[in-house]
Amino acid sequence: xxxxxxxxxxxxxxxxxxxxxxxxxxxxxxxxxxxxxxxxxxxxxxxxxxxxxxxxxxxxxxxxxxxxxxxxxxxxxxxxxxxxxxxxxxxxxxxxxxxxxxxxxxxxxxxxxxxxxxxxxxxxxxxxxxxxxxxxxxxxxxxxxxxxxxxxxxxxxxxxxxxxxxxxxxxxxxxxxxxxxxxxxxxxxxxxxxxxxxxxxxxxxxxxxxxxxxxxxxxxxxxxxxxxxxxxxxxxxxxxxxxxxxxxxxxxxxxxxxxxxxxxxxxxxxxxxxxxxxxxxxxxxxxxxxxxxxxxxxxxxxxxxxxxxxxxxxxxxxxxxxxxxxxxxxxxxxxxxxxxxxxxxxxxxxxxxxxxxxxxxxxxxxxxxxxxxxxxxxxxxxxxxxxx
Amino acid sequence: xxxxxxxxxxxxxxxxxxxxxxxxxxxxxxxxxxxxxxxxxxxxxxxxxxxxxxxxxxxxxxxxxxxxxxxxxxxxxxxxxxxxxxxxxxxxxxxxxxxxxxxxxxxxxxxxxxxxxxxxxxxxxx
Numbered sequence: 001x002x003x004x005x006x007x008x009x010x011x012x013x014x015x016x017x018x019x020x021x022x023x024x025x026x027x028x029x030x031x032x033x034x035x036x037x038x039x040x041x042x043x044x045x046x047x048x049x050x051x052x053x054x055x056x057x058x059x060x061x062x063x064x065x066x067x068x069x070x071x072x073x074x075x076x077x078x079x080x081x082x083x084x085x086x087x088x089x090x091x092x093x094x095x096x097x098x099x100x101x102x103x104x105x106x107x108x109x110x111x112x113x114x115x116x117x118x119x120x121x122x123x124x125x126x127x128x129x130x131x132x133x134x135x136x137x138x139x140x141x142x143x144x145x146x147x148x149x150x151x152x153x154x155x156x157x158x159x160x161x162x163x164x165x166x167x168x169x170x171x172x173x174x175x176x177x178x179x180x181x182x183x184x185x186x187x188x189x190x191x192x193x194x195x196x197x198x199x200x201x202x203x204x205x206x207x208x209x210x211x212x213x214x215x216x217x218x219x220x221x222x223x224x225x226x227x228x229x230x231x232x233x234x235x236x237x238x239x240x241x242x243x244x245x246x247x248x249x250x251x252x253x254x255x256x257x258x259x260x261x262x263x264x265x266x267x268x269x270x271x272x273x274x275x276x277x278x279x280x281x282x283x284x285x286x287x288x289x290x291x292x293x294x295x296x297x298x299x300x301x302x303x304x305x306x307x308x309x310x311x312x313x314x315x316x317x318x319x320x321x322x323x324x325x326x327x328x329x330x331x332x333x334x335x336x337x338x339x340x341x342x343x344x345x346x347x348x349x350x351x352x353x354x355x356x357x358x359x360x361x362x363x364x365x366x367x368x369x370x371x372x373x374x375x376x377x378x379x380x381x382x383x384x385x386x387x388x
Numbered sequence: 389x390x391x392x393x394x395x396x397x398x399x400x401x402x403x404x405x406x407x408x409x410x411x412x413x414x415x416x417x418x419x420x421x422x423x424x425x426x427x428x429x430x431x432x433x434x435x436x437x438x439x440x441x442x443x444x445x446x447x448x449x450x451x452x453x454x455x456x457x458x459x460x461x462x463x464x465x466x467x468x469x470x471x472x473x474x475x476x477x478x479x480x481x482x483x484x485x486x487x488x489x490x491x492x493x494x495x496x497x498x499x500x501x502x503x504x505x506x507x508x509x510x511x512x513x514x
Contacts, residue, residue: 126460132399132426133424133426135426136399136426136481137482138461139505139507140470140484140502140507140509141459141461141462141465142456142470143459143461143462144456144460147456147470151452151453151472152452154452154453154454155452155472155491158452158491199457200457201458202454202456203454203469247431247432251427257424257472257482258423262451262452262472
Protein backbone atom coordinates (compact mmCIF):
# COMPACT_ATOMS: atom_id res chain seq x y z
CA UNK A 1 0.00 0.00 0.00
CA UNK A 2 1.11 3.53 -0.69
CA UNK A 3 1.31 6.42 1.76
CA UNK A 4 -1.66 8.77 1.34
CA UNK A 5 -0.75 11.72 -0.84
CA UNK A 6 -2.04 14.32 1.59
CA UNK A 7 0.80 13.33 3.96
CA UNK A 8 3.22 15.06 1.61
CA UNK A 9 1.19 18.27 1.41
CA UNK A 10 2.12 19.54 4.84
CA UNK A 11 5.87 18.80 5.16
CA UNK A 12 8.91 20.63 3.82
CA UNK A 13 12.64 20.18 4.35
CA UNK A 14 14.42 23.47 5.00
CA UNK A 15 17.69 23.27 6.95
CA UNK A 16 20.82 21.20 6.52
CA UNK A 17 23.74 20.97 8.95
CA UNK A 18 26.99 19.07 9.23
CA UNK A 19 29.71 18.47 11.75
CA UNK A 20 33.12 18.17 10.07
CA UNK A 21 33.67 14.85 8.29
CA UNK A 22 37.08 13.55 9.39
CA UNK A 23 39.07 10.42 10.11
CA UNK A 24 39.42 11.38 13.76
CA UNK A 25 36.99 13.90 15.21
CA UNK A 26 38.79 14.19 18.55
CA UNK A 27 35.41 14.74 20.14
CA UNK A 28 32.35 12.84 21.34
CA UNK A 29 29.48 11.55 19.23
CA UNK A 30 27.17 13.79 21.26
CA UNK A 31 29.25 16.82 20.37
CA UNK A 32 29.11 15.87 16.68
CA UNK A 33 25.33 15.43 16.87
CA UNK A 34 24.88 18.79 18.59
CA UNK A 35 27.07 20.54 16.01
CA UNK A 36 25.14 19.10 13.06
CA UNK A 37 21.71 19.71 14.59
CA UNK A 38 22.61 23.21 15.72
CA UNK A 39 23.92 24.00 12.25
CA UNK A 40 20.72 22.67 10.65
CA UNK A 41 18.59 24.90 12.91
CA UNK A 42 20.76 27.93 12.18
CA UNK A 43 20.80 27.10 8.49
CA UNK A 44 17.00 27.09 8.42
CA UNK A 45 16.88 30.30 10.43
CA UNK A 46 14.22 28.85 12.71
CA UNK A 47 14.11 29.63 16.45
CA UNK A 48 15.40 26.47 18.14
CA UNK A 49 12.55 26.64 20.64
CA UNK A 50 10.28 25.83 17.69
CA UNK A 51 11.83 22.35 17.37
CA UNK A 52 9.43 19.80 18.86
CA UNK A 53 10.60 16.51 17.37
CA UNK A 54 13.95 14.69 17.16
CA UNK A 55 14.60 11.55 15.12
CA UNK A 56 17.80 9.61 14.63
CA UNK A 57 19.23 6.24 13.74
CA UNK A 58 22.18 4.12 14.72
CA UNK A 59 23.90 0.88 13.86
CA UNK A 60 25.21 -1.44 16.55
CA UNK A 61 24.70 1.23 19.23
CA UNK A 62 27.13 3.67 17.62
CA UNK A 63 25.16 6.87 18.27
CA UNK A 64 23.66 8.96 21.06
CA UNK A 65 19.96 8.98 21.95
CA UNK A 66 17.60 11.70 20.79
CA UNK A 67 16.92 12.66 24.40
CA UNK A 68 20.59 13.57 24.79
CA UNK A 69 20.47 15.79 21.73
CA UNK A 70 17.27 17.52 22.86
CA UNK A 71 18.92 18.13 26.23
CA UNK A 72 22.24 19.24 24.77
CA UNK A 73 20.59 21.76 22.47
CA UNK A 74 18.42 23.11 25.26
CA UNK A 75 15.26 22.36 23.31
CA UNK A 76 11.83 22.76 24.87
CA UNK A 77 9.25 20.03 25.30
CA UNK A 78 9.39 17.48 22.51
CA UNK A 79 6.17 15.89 21.22
CA UNK A 80 7.69 13.40 18.78
CA UNK A 81 10.88 11.37 19.12
CA UNK A 82 12.26 8.22 17.57
CA UNK A 83 15.53 6.30 17.79
CA UNK A 84 15.82 3.75 15.03
CA UNK A 85 18.41 0.98 14.71
CA UNK A 86 17.85 0.71 10.94
CA UNK A 87 21.27 1.98 9.87
CA UNK A 88 21.62 3.17 6.29
CA UNK A 89 18.06 2.22 5.39
CA UNK A 90 16.78 4.96 7.68
CA UNK A 91 17.37 8.48 6.29
CA UNK A 92 14.54 8.62 3.73
CA UNK A 93 12.39 6.53 6.05
CA UNK A 94 12.83 9.00 8.92
CA UNK A 95 12.01 11.92 6.61
CA UNK A 96 8.82 10.05 5.73
CA UNK A 97 8.14 9.47 9.43
CA UNK A 98 8.62 13.19 10.03
CA UNK A 99 6.17 14.07 7.26
CA UNK A 100 3.67 11.61 8.72
CA UNK A 101 4.08 13.13 12.18
CA UNK A 102 3.61 16.63 10.80
CA UNK A 103 0.51 15.53 8.87
CA UNK A 104 -0.86 13.89 12.01
CA UNK A 105 -0.23 17.01 14.06
CA UNK A 106 2.27 15.32 16.36
CA UNK A 107 5.01 17.93 15.75
CA UNK A 108 5.82 20.65 13.23
CA UNK A 109 9.60 21.14 13.39
CA UNK A 110 11.57 17.89 13.44
CA UNK A 111 15.32 17.34 13.46
CA UNK A 112 16.73 14.20 11.86
CA UNK A 113 20.39 13.46 12.50
CA UNK A 114 23.05 10.82 12.10
CA UNK A 115 26.18 11.14 14.24
CA UNK A 116 29.01 8.69 14.74
CA UNK A 117 32.71 8.27 15.29
CA UNK A 118 32.66 5.66 12.56
CA UNK A 119 36.39 5.81 11.96
CA UNK A 120 38.08 6.53 15.27
CA UNK A 121 35.44 4.57 17.20
CA UNK A 122 33.68 1.31 16.34
CA UNK A 123 33.98 0.62 12.61
CA UNK A 124 31.07 -0.98 10.76
CA UNK A 125 33.46 -2.72 8.40
CA UNK A 126 34.82 -4.74 11.31
CA UNK A 127 31.63 -5.00 13.33
CA UNK A 128 30.31 -8.30 14.55
CA UNK A 129 26.64 -8.22 13.67
CA UNK A 130 24.22 -9.64 16.20
CA UNK A 131 21.62 -12.10 15.00
CA UNK A 132 20.97 -15.79 14.64
CA UNK A 133 22.43 -16.18 11.16
CA UNK A 134 25.76 -14.66 12.12
CA UNK A 135 26.72 -17.82 14.00
CA UNK A 136 27.36 -19.77 10.85
CA UNK A 137 28.97 -16.90 8.91
CA UNK A 138 31.55 -16.07 11.55
CA UNK A 139 32.51 -19.71 12.02
CA UNK A 140 33.84 -19.81 8.45
CA UNK A 141 35.59 -16.42 8.58
CA UNK A 142 32.89 -14.72 6.50
CA UNK A 143 32.80 -11.72 8.75
CA UNK A 144 32.92 -8.29 7.14
CA UNK A 145 30.21 -6.09 5.69
CA UNK A 146 32.08 -5.69 2.41
CA UNK A 147 32.05 -9.46 2.00
CA UNK A 148 28.26 -9.60 2.33
CA UNK A 149 27.73 -6.98 -0.36
CA UNK A 150 30.42 -8.55 -2.54
CA UNK A 151 28.15 -11.57 -2.96
CA UNK A 152 25.54 -9.24 -4.47
CA UNK A 153 28.11 -7.59 -6.72
CA UNK A 154 29.46 -10.91 -8.00
CA UNK A 155 26.03 -12.28 -8.85
CA UNK A 156 25.07 -8.98 -10.49
CA UNK A 157 28.21 -9.02 -12.64
CA UNK A 158 27.64 -12.66 -13.53
CA UNK A 159 24.02 -12.23 -14.60
CA UNK A 160 24.69 -9.05 -16.58
CA UNK A 161 27.80 -10.40 -18.32
CA UNK A 162 30.26 -7.89 -16.86
CA UNK A 163 33.65 -8.13 -15.19
CA UNK A 164 34.73 -7.02 -11.69
CA UNK A 165 36.90 -4.21 -13.05
CA UNK A 166 33.84 -2.72 -14.76
CA UNK A 167 32.67 -1.63 -11.29
CA UNK A 168 35.41 1.03 -11.42
CA UNK A 169 33.17 3.28 -13.50
CA UNK A 170 31.26 4.15 -10.32
CA UNK A 171 34.06 5.39 -8.02
CA UNK A 172 35.80 7.13 -10.92
CA UNK A 173 32.64 9.09 -11.82
CA UNK A 174 31.85 9.98 -8.22
CA UNK A 175 35.39 11.10 -7.43
CA UNK A 176 35.08 13.64 -10.22
CA UNK A 177 32.29 15.27 -8.18
CA UNK A 178 34.15 14.98 -4.87
CA UNK A 179 37.11 16.99 -6.18
CA UNK A 180 34.87 20.08 -5.98
CA UNK A 181 33.33 19.21 -2.59
CA UNK A 182 35.33 20.55 0.37
CA UNK A 183 33.39 18.25 2.75
CA UNK A 184 34.59 15.14 0.93
CA UNK A 185 37.30 13.05 2.58
CA UNK A 186 38.49 11.60 -0.75
CA UNK A 187 39.22 14.50 -3.13
CA UNK A 188 42.25 13.40 -5.11
CA UNK A 189 41.51 12.75 -8.78
CA UNK A 190 40.93 9.06 -9.57
CA UNK A 191 41.45 7.76 -13.09
CA UNK A 192 40.29 4.35 -14.22
CA UNK A 193 43.94 3.31 -14.47
CA UNK A 194 44.49 4.37 -10.86
CA UNK A 195 41.37 2.45 -9.88
CA UNK A 196 42.91 -0.71 -11.33
CA UNK A 197 46.00 -0.16 -9.17
CA UNK A 198 44.05 -0.16 -5.90
CA UNK A 199 44.08 -3.45 -4.00
CA UNK A 200 41.28 -5.99 -4.13
CA UNK A 201 39.87 -6.13 -0.59
CA UNK A 202 36.80 -8.37 -0.94
CA UNK A 203 36.76 -9.74 -4.46
CA UNK A 204 35.19 -8.35 -6.65
CA UNK A 205 35.61 -5.11 -4.66
CA UNK A 206 38.73 -3.02 -4.78
CA UNK A 207 39.47 -0.58 -1.98
CA UNK A 208 37.74 2.37 -3.66
CA UNK A 209 34.61 0.34 -4.44
CA UNK A 210 34.01 0.58 -0.69
CA UNK A 211 32.79 3.62 1.23
CA UNK A 212 35.29 5.35 3.46
CA UNK A 213 34.49 5.13 7.16
CA UNK A 214 34.55 8.52 8.85
CA UNK A 215 33.70 10.47 11.97
CA UNK A 216 31.06 13.11 11.54
CA UNK A 217 27.43 14.07 11.66
CA UNK A 218 24.72 15.39 9.42
CA UNK A 219 21.21 16.68 10.11
CA UNK A 220 18.18 18.01 8.28
CA UNK A 221 15.19 19.92 9.59
CA UNK A 222 11.72 18.86 8.40
CA UNK A 223 8.95 21.33 9.18
CA UNK A 224 5.33 22.09 8.41
CA UNK A 225 4.43 24.32 5.46
CA UNK A 226 3.61 27.08 7.96
CA UNK A 227 6.98 26.87 9.75
CA UNK A 228 8.73 26.63 6.36
CA UNK A 229 7.36 30.08 5.55
CA UNK A 230 9.47 31.44 8.43
CA UNK A 231 12.67 29.79 7.17
CA UNK A 232 15.34 31.69 5.30
CA UNK A 233 15.92 28.68 3.04
CA UNK A 234 13.73 27.72 0.09
CA UNK A 235 11.49 24.75 0.97
CA UNK A 236 11.99 21.31 -0.51
CA UNK A 237 8.80 19.31 -0.86
CA UNK A 238 8.00 15.61 -1.03
CA UNK A 239 6.50 14.19 -4.23
CA UNK A 240 6.51 10.60 -2.98
CA UNK A 241 8.29 8.25 -0.63
CA UNK A 242 8.23 4.77 0.76
CA UNK A 243 9.97 2.01 2.65
CA UNK A 244 10.09 -1.65 1.76
CA UNK A 245 11.22 -4.65 3.76
CA UNK A 246 11.22 -7.40 1.19
CA UNK A 247 9.89 -10.89 1.81
CA UNK A 248 12.66 -13.27 3.12
CA UNK A 249 14.72 -10.32 4.26
CA UNK A 250 16.92 -12.21 6.74
CA UNK A 251 17.90 -12.19 10.40
CA UNK A 252 20.57 -9.48 10.58
CA UNK A 253 22.07 -6.68 8.52
CA UNK A 254 24.46 -9.09 6.82
CA UNK A 255 22.08 -11.99 6.32
CA UNK A 256 20.91 -12.22 2.73
CA UNK A 257 20.90 -16.01 2.79
CA UNK A 258 17.15 -16.35 2.20
CA UNK A 259 16.90 -13.39 -0.19
CA UNK A 260 15.95 -14.88 -3.55
CA UNK A 261 17.76 -12.56 -5.96
CA UNK A 262 21.04 -10.80 -5.13
CA UNK A 263 20.78 -8.70 -8.31
CA UNK A 264 17.64 -6.92 -7.08
CA UNK A 265 17.02 -5.10 -3.81
CA UNK A 266 14.21 -3.13 -2.15
CA UNK A 267 14.26 -0.56 -4.95
CA UNK A 268 12.81 -3.11 -7.37
CA UNK A 269 9.80 -3.56 -5.08
CA UNK A 270 9.39 0.16 -4.43
CA UNK A 271 9.96 1.64 -7.89
CA UNK A 272 6.44 1.50 -9.35
CA UNK A 273 4.87 3.11 -6.31
CA UNK A 274 7.60 5.73 -5.98
CA UNK A 275 7.25 6.98 -9.54
CA UNK A 276 3.50 6.46 -9.74
CA UNK A 277 2.82 8.52 -6.63
CA UNK A 278 5.34 11.19 -7.65
CA UNK A 279 3.65 11.59 -11.01
CA UNK A 280 6.91 11.46 -12.90
CA UNK A 281 9.00 8.66 -14.32
CA UNK A 282 12.64 7.71 -13.92
CA UNK A 283 13.40 9.21 -17.32
CA UNK A 284 12.00 12.58 -16.17
CA UNK A 285 13.72 13.08 -12.81
CA UNK A 286 16.55 15.65 -12.88
CA UNK A 287 18.99 14.24 -10.34
CA UNK A 288 19.71 11.14 -8.26
CA UNK A 289 21.35 10.72 -4.85
CA UNK A 290 21.82 6.97 -4.53
CA UNK A 291 22.95 5.05 -1.45
CA UNK A 292 26.45 3.85 -2.21
CA UNK A 293 28.13 2.01 0.65
CA UNK A 294 29.69 0.04 -2.22
CA UNK A 295 29.93 0.69 -5.96
CA UNK A 296 27.57 -2.16 -6.84
CA UNK A 297 24.87 -0.64 -4.65
CA UNK A 298 24.64 2.32 -7.03
CA UNK A 299 24.07 -0.02 -9.97
CA UNK A 300 21.50 -2.26 -8.27
CA UNK A 301 19.63 0.77 -6.88
CA UNK A 302 19.63 2.67 -10.17
CA UNK A 303 18.54 -0.34 -12.17
CA UNK A 304 15.94 -1.25 -9.56
CA UNK A 305 14.42 2.21 -9.88
CA UNK A 306 14.55 2.11 -13.68
CA UNK A 307 17.03 5.00 -13.86
CA UNK A 308 19.19 2.64 -15.91
CA UNK A 309 18.21 -0.47 -17.85
CA UNK A 310 19.03 -3.88 -16.46
CA UNK A 311 22.81 -4.35 -16.67
CA UNK A 312 23.23 -0.91 -18.25
CA UNK A 313 24.19 1.16 -15.20
CA UNK A 314 27.93 0.90 -15.75
CA UNK A 315 27.68 1.90 -19.39
CA UNK A 316 25.38 4.78 -18.50
CA UNK A 317 27.86 6.09 -15.91
CA UNK A 318 30.79 5.62 -18.33
CA UNK A 319 28.91 7.69 -20.92
CA UNK A 320 28.97 10.70 -18.57
CA UNK A 321 25.22 10.61 -17.92
CA UNK A 322 25.73 11.06 -14.16
CA UNK A 323 28.30 13.88 -14.44
CA UNK A 324 27.34 17.47 -13.68
CA UNK A 325 26.73 18.17 -17.37
CA UNK A 326 24.88 14.90 -17.94
CA UNK A 327 21.13 14.29 -18.01
CA UNK A 328 21.12 12.73 -14.51
CA UNK A 329 23.81 14.13 -12.21
CA UNK A 330 24.20 11.47 -9.53
CA UNK A 331 25.86 11.46 -6.10
CA UNK A 332 27.05 15.01 -6.65
CA UNK A 333 28.81 15.18 -3.26
CA UNK A 334 30.99 12.25 -4.29
CA UNK A 335 28.66 9.90 -2.44
CA UNK A 336 29.47 7.76 0.55
CA UNK A 337 32.39 6.47 -1.54
CA UNK A 338 34.14 9.86 -1.41
CA UNK A 339 32.39 12.32 0.90
CA UNK A 340 32.33 9.71 3.64
CA UNK A 341 30.15 7.08 5.28
CA UNK A 342 27.53 8.99 7.24
CA UNK A 343 25.23 6.07 6.42
CA UNK A 344 23.20 7.96 3.84
CA UNK A 345 22.19 10.96 5.93
CA UNK A 346 24.56 13.00 3.77
CA UNK A 347 22.96 11.45 0.68
CA UNK A 348 19.60 12.94 1.69
CA UNK A 349 21.21 16.22 2.76
CA UNK A 350 22.91 16.54 -0.62
CA UNK A 351 19.56 16.17 -2.38
CA UNK A 352 18.12 19.00 -0.27
CA UNK A 353 21.11 21.30 -0.88
CA UNK A 354 21.07 20.64 -4.62
CA UNK A 355 17.34 21.32 -4.93
CA UNK A 356 17.89 24.56 -3.02
CA UNK A 357 20.69 25.50 -5.43
CA UNK A 358 23.25 25.29 -2.63
CA UNK A 359 25.35 22.26 -3.59
CA UNK A 360 29.13 22.52 -3.56
CA UNK A 361 29.14 20.88 -6.98
CA UNK A 362 27.07 22.88 -9.45
CA UNK A 363 25.25 20.87 -12.09
CA UNK A 364 24.90 22.61 -15.44
CA UNK A 365 21.11 22.52 -15.12
CA UNK A 366 19.54 23.42 -11.76
CA UNK A 367 17.54 20.32 -10.73
CA UNK A 368 13.86 20.68 -9.92
CA UNK A 369 13.37 17.07 -8.87
CA UNK A 370 15.65 14.53 -7.23
CA UNK A 371 15.28 10.88 -6.27
CA UNK A 372 17.05 9.74 -3.08
CA UNK A 373 17.61 6.23 -1.78
CA UNK A 374 18.62 4.83 1.60
CA UNK A 375 19.87 1.26 1.76
CA UNK A 376 21.63 -1.33 -0.38
CA UNK A 377 20.02 -4.67 0.32
CA UNK A 378 16.81 -6.31 1.46
CA UNK A 379 15.18 -3.25 2.96
CA UNK A 380 15.43 0.45 2.40
CA UNK A 381 13.61 3.66 1.69
CA UNK A 382 13.42 6.27 -1.04
CA UNK A 383 12.03 9.71 -1.75
CA UNK A 384 11.26 11.86 -4.75
CA UNK A 385 11.81 15.48 -3.72
CA UNK A 386 11.15 18.76 -5.54
CA UNK A 387 12.18 22.40 -5.15
CA UNK A 388 8.72 23.84 -4.91
CA UNK B 389 15.41 -38.75 5.12
CA UNK B 390 13.21 -37.35 7.82
CA UNK B 391 14.98 -37.36 11.17
CA UNK B 392 12.11 -36.09 13.23
CA UNK B 393 8.92 -34.29 12.40
CA UNK B 394 8.10 -32.47 15.59
CA UNK B 395 11.35 -30.88 16.82
CA UNK B 396 12.58 -27.54 15.65
CA UNK B 397 16.31 -27.77 15.18
CA UNK B 398 18.45 -25.52 17.36
CA UNK B 399 21.72 -24.05 16.22
CA UNK B 400 23.53 -26.23 18.75
CA UNK B 401 21.89 -29.39 17.41
CA UNK B 402 22.85 -28.34 13.90
CA UNK B 403 26.52 -27.99 14.87
CA UNK B 404 26.41 -31.31 16.74
CA UNK B 405 25.10 -33.02 13.62
CA UNK B 406 27.88 -31.47 11.53
CA UNK B 407 30.38 -33.10 13.90
CA UNK B 408 28.83 -36.39 12.78
CA UNK B 409 29.17 -35.22 9.14
CA UNK B 410 25.47 -34.80 8.75
CA UNK B 411 24.21 -31.55 7.18
CA UNK B 412 20.75 -30.91 8.59
CA UNK B 413 18.17 -28.43 7.44
CA UNK B 414 14.52 -27.64 7.98
CA UNK B 415 11.83 -28.23 5.39
CA UNK B 416 8.28 -26.98 5.22
CA UNK B 417 5.84 -29.90 4.85
CA UNK B 418 3.37 -27.56 3.16
CA UNK B 419 5.40 -25.84 0.43
CA UNK B 420 8.67 -27.77 0.41
CA UNK B 421 10.86 -24.73 1.12
CA UNK B 422 14.11 -25.68 2.88
CA UNK B 423 16.38 -23.59 5.07
CA UNK B 424 19.14 -23.69 7.64
CA UNK B 425 18.13 -24.02 11.27
CA UNK B 426 18.09 -20.45 12.44
CA UNK B 427 14.40 -19.90 11.81
CA UNK B 428 11.66 -21.86 13.55
CA UNK B 429 9.06 -21.23 10.83
CA UNK B 430 8.95 -21.48 7.07
CA UNK B 431 10.02 -18.11 5.59
CA UNK B 432 7.22 -18.44 3.03
CA UNK B 433 4.34 -20.03 4.99
CA UNK B 434 5.16 -18.61 8.42
CA UNK B 435 3.64 -20.16 11.49
CA UNK B 436 1.66 -23.24 10.63
CA UNK B 437 2.98 -26.62 9.70
CA UNK B 438 5.82 -27.74 11.95
CA UNK B 439 9.00 -27.93 9.88
CA UNK B 440 10.63 -31.29 9.29
CA UNK B 441 14.29 -31.79 10.11
CA UNK B 442 15.91 -33.43 7.12
CA UNK B 443 19.44 -34.33 6.09
CA UNK B 444 20.84 -32.78 2.95
CA UNK B 445 22.78 -34.90 0.47
CA UNK B 446 25.25 -31.99 0.42
CA UNK B 447 25.17 -31.38 -3.31
CA UNK B 448 24.22 -28.06 -4.82
CA UNK B 449 25.10 -25.20 -7.14
CA UNK B 450 27.21 -22.10 -6.59
CA UNK B 451 24.99 -19.01 -6.64
CA UNK B 452 27.63 -16.38 -5.83
CA UNK B 453 30.98 -16.07 -4.15
CA UNK B 454 33.37 -13.59 -2.54
CA UNK B 455 37.12 -13.59 -2.31
CA UNK B 456 37.97 -13.00 1.34
CA UNK B 457 41.34 -11.24 1.16
CA UNK B 458 41.49 -10.72 4.89
CA UNK B 459 39.34 -12.18 7.63
CA UNK B 460 38.93 -10.63 11.06
CA UNK B 461 38.02 -13.91 12.76
CA UNK B 462 40.39 -16.16 10.76
CA UNK B 463 43.33 -13.88 9.93
CA UNK B 464 45.82 -16.68 9.39
CA UNK B 465 43.62 -18.57 6.94
CA UNK B 466 42.90 -15.80 4.42
CA UNK B 467 42.78 -15.49 1.53
CA UNK B 468 39.98 -17.93 0.83
CA UNK B 469 36.72 -17.92 -1.08
CA UNK B 470 33.26 -18.07 0.51
CA UNK B 471 30.49 -19.40 -1.64
CA UNK B 472 26.75 -18.87 -1.49
CA UNK B 473 25.43 -22.32 -2.32
CA UNK B 474 21.89 -23.46 -3.11
CA UNK B 475 21.60 -27.08 -2.06
CA UNK B 476 19.65 -29.37 -4.37
CA UNK B 477 16.98 -29.62 -1.68
CA UNK B 478 16.50 -25.85 -2.01
CA UNK B 479 18.21 -24.60 1.14
CA UNK B 480 20.74 -21.78 0.77
CA UNK B 481 23.96 -21.99 2.79
CA UNK B 482 27.33 -20.25 2.99
CA UNK B 483 30.54 -22.24 3.03
CA UNK B 484 34.17 -21.89 2.16
CA UNK B 485 34.80 -22.93 -1.41
CA UNK B 486 37.48 -25.37 -2.53
CA UNK B 487 38.38 -25.14 -6.21
CA UNK B 488 37.86 -22.56 -8.92
CA UNK B 489 34.59 -20.63 -8.54
CA UNK B 490 32.22 -20.20 -11.45
CA UNK B 491 28.58 -19.26 -11.81
CA UNK B 492 26.28 -22.22 -11.29
CA UNK B 493 29.21 -24.58 -10.73
CA UNK B 494 28.25 -27.91 -9.15
CA UNK B 495 29.54 -28.25 -5.60
CA UNK B 496 29.55 -30.92 -2.92
CA UNK B 497 29.81 -30.64 0.85
CA UNK B 498 33.10 -31.46 2.56
CA UNK B 499 33.35 -31.61 6.35
CA UNK B 500 36.34 -29.76 7.76
CA UNK B 501 37.62 -29.31 11.33
CA UNK B 502 38.03 -25.62 12.04
CA UNK B 503 38.42 -23.77 15.32
CA UNK B 504 37.45 -26.78 17.39
CA UNK B 505 34.32 -27.66 15.49
CA UNK B 506 33.25 -29.24 12.23
CA UNK B 507 32.32 -26.84 9.44
CA UNK B 508 30.90 -27.58 6.03
CA UNK B 509 32.95 -26.40 3.04
CA UNK B 510 32.01 -26.93 -0.59
CA UNK B 511 34.19 -28.44 -3.28
CA UNK B 512 33.69 -27.51 -6.92
CA UNK B 513 33.00 -30.76 -8.79
CA UNK B 514 31.85 -29.55 -12.18
